[in-house]
Amino acid sequence: MTIADPVLQGLIDSLNAAYGLCLDDGRLEDWPEFFVEDCLYQVIARENVDNGLPAAVMYCDSKGMLVDRVVALRHANVFPEHFSRHLISRAVVTGSEGNTVTAEASYAVLQTRNDGETRIYNAGKYIDRLLVKDGAARLVSRTCVYDTHRIATLLATPI
């Protein structure tokens, strides 16, 4: 096993930590800023990925679509009031070419609704392609492959 460049490792882990906190703190409007303009974000069941099936519950292939999701969440969608909490593992860098890096990390999103109970809402892994430029990493694509293929009620807040 090769040890990833510690600076690169730090950039990616920092991005993931900031990403999780951004969503958990409810700063949804900042969330699209983790992505480049021409990006892909999808949330897809592992049972689909394992069977070569492409259907995702969220599929946004532009930053504009991420913004639309956020506006809809704020003004249109109705869902149980909740907090989310992301627990994200250290990233494993799986490859790099020029300033494009691929990496994966495990995540668990806990959810606490108004009854006060905290439940494991969605567990899975991020499969990422990142652009590393000017000392910062941004997401070119993030695929959230979830193990928890039984979604409780609905999935509103991004993973």
Next chain:
Amino acid sequence: MNTQVRVEAQRSIPTAIDYKVYHDPEIFAAEQSNVFKGRTWCYLGLEAEIPNAGDFRTSHVGETPVVLVRGQDSKIFAWVNRCAHKGATVCRSLRGNQADGAFVCVYHQWAYDSEGTLVGVPFRRGMKGVGGYDKDFDPANHSLEKLRVESYKGMVFGTFSSEIEPLEDFLGPVMRKYIDRVFHRPIKVLGYSRQYMAGNWKLYSENSRDSYHGALLHLFYPTFGIYRQSQDSAGELTEQGFHNVFTVSKPKGDIDYTSFGDEANREMQGATKLQDERLLQFRPEIDDDVGLHIQSLFPNVVLQQIQNTLATRQIVTLGPDKTELVWTYFGYADDDEETTRHRLRNLNLVGPSGLISMEDGEAVELCQQGTIGAEGKFNFIEMGGDDVREYYAPMGMDENAVRGFWKGYLELMSDALSASTAEVPA
């Protein structure tokens, strides 16, 4: 002094249903026998999910686990996933291929063929003359419980009833016409999602038939200033009342559907503009103007086309307040890569994260929570009248199909639904 007297309350009727139907374990048990194992055809899956000999997928009829298998001769079979020996689950995967066509229970290795017939029992004669089954043990009497299976246009249904009419008659000509519409050419499966609701299956069944809530609960279109009022809608029911289809089409020939986002935004100043309109783009691919087709087939499936999304939603009843909705998304077999990507983009609208549909899961749970302890109290289903009509067209502002659902349901349940007793002051 206030004396309380117990009286027989009114019975549920299609316009007023006793809230206990969503909670009572006895009613739930009666539904399993009268509805799901009764005189109905239950949706089990799509032929396209099991294209090859030996392909299988697990499914459900109500709460009963069932396996759908394609046999060696390409015929499709379904049997209850319960070993005839001691009741163990035989098939333990969600889906797969059993190349030799044999399903072996892991517990004592009883083996069944794809039809569900028992074909092998280890140590049937015992060992060295000791043990084993009696001479008159006949494997033919120990097969898996088999369902009658019939398909229509690639949708596979099963029934436990030996008396029920053929599937085509159960669906009737109107429902078949709309199924034909979606399955006008071969399909391919794009994937699944599973949505678990802490609510009763009938709340979801009402929801999928309720055209009244569309513009009120789901605020995505108005939020982005997308004006839909000029469209035509229609609801059609079958005679039993419990199957229905609701469609929305654009008016003949004036609006360019591909740009309706733009036009609507001009019409409704002040609304937020959609950043990426590809999300909503509609490419008509069936020879009509229908952009939304939601078809509820009693008792356990919804077939939909919303924009370019195609899906079945199978209702699995896991308990009085536990319902799983299995979404099977599909496209057409001849879709190119770009068309598939377009469908994936449109899929943002539907499913558990659907921008115009996620609220349904919440509505089901709210009604479940709100009706706890409300036995002997009744809901009110009189939007658009108190009757059940086979055709209804006033912009979806009615509950005709919800009344139709209850009409058919109450008929099947008949005596299994006793009236609640309520306490009233003497």
